[in-house]
Amino acid sequence: MSIDDTDRRLLRHLQADPGIRTADLATRAGLTPATCWRRMEKLRETGVIQRIEAVIDWRKLGYSVEVSLRFTLDKTNPRAFDEFIAAARAVPELREIHTFLGRVDVRLNVLARDMAHYQELYRTRILPLPHIADIEALMHVADIKRSEALPL
Numbered sequence: 001m002s003i004d005d006t007d008r009r010l011l012r013h014l015q016a017d018p019g020i021r022t023a024d025l026a027t028r029a030g031l032t033p034a035t036c037w038r039r040m041e042k043l044r045e046t047g048v049i050q051r052i053e054a055v056i057d058w059r060k061l062g063y064s065v066e067v068s069l070r071f072t073l074d075k076t077n078p079r080a081f082d083e084f085i086a087a088a089r090a091v092p093e094l095r096e097i098h099t100f101l102g103r104v105d106v107r108l109n110v111l112a113r114d115m116a117h118y119q120e121l122y123r124t125r126i127l128p129l130p131h132i133a134d135i136e137a138l139m140h141v142a143d144i145k146r147s148e149a150l151p152l
Contacts, residue, residue: 001046006031008152010039011048015149018052058095058111065112066095066140069126070104072133080131081105091125104136 003011006029013020013028020028026036043049058066073080081099088097088108096109110126112118126135 001048003043003048007039007043007048010036010043011150012152014040014049014052015152062113063111064114065118067110067112067118068138068140069108069110070136070138071106071108071129072103072135073105073131074133075105075131077131083130084132087129091121093121093125 009029010025010031013025022037022040023033025040026033029036031039040049071084073084075081077083084106085097085099088094088106091108091110093111094108095111096107098107099105100107108126110118110121112121
């Protein structure tokens, strides 16, 4: 689907304020509410807009530790990736699971309440994951830039 400048304007405003009402979005984008609604429906139908989510500050919910774990898997088993990913999906404290081509096969992003909680998760939920050949842990220190917004 090709989008025009009006669609980009709508998406910019929507990214800035995902909870905005259609009437307010229309006003900001210089459209009538009906035109705005039709364009937004078209963006949803074509998959440009997949969903609108709530972004929750996990620190306010008592989590203070974020660790990125990089895994190299034992690829002698042809099912290593599938079995590792299936087991990792069952760990609720994992925020993200990414696969890569290169030296690192998988990256997991783990949230914990504190270091004791992280150590418990590491011993009881992470180390038992199948087909691990190597793990590297990176402790999160600060968010310098974190955005899902696209340069529209």
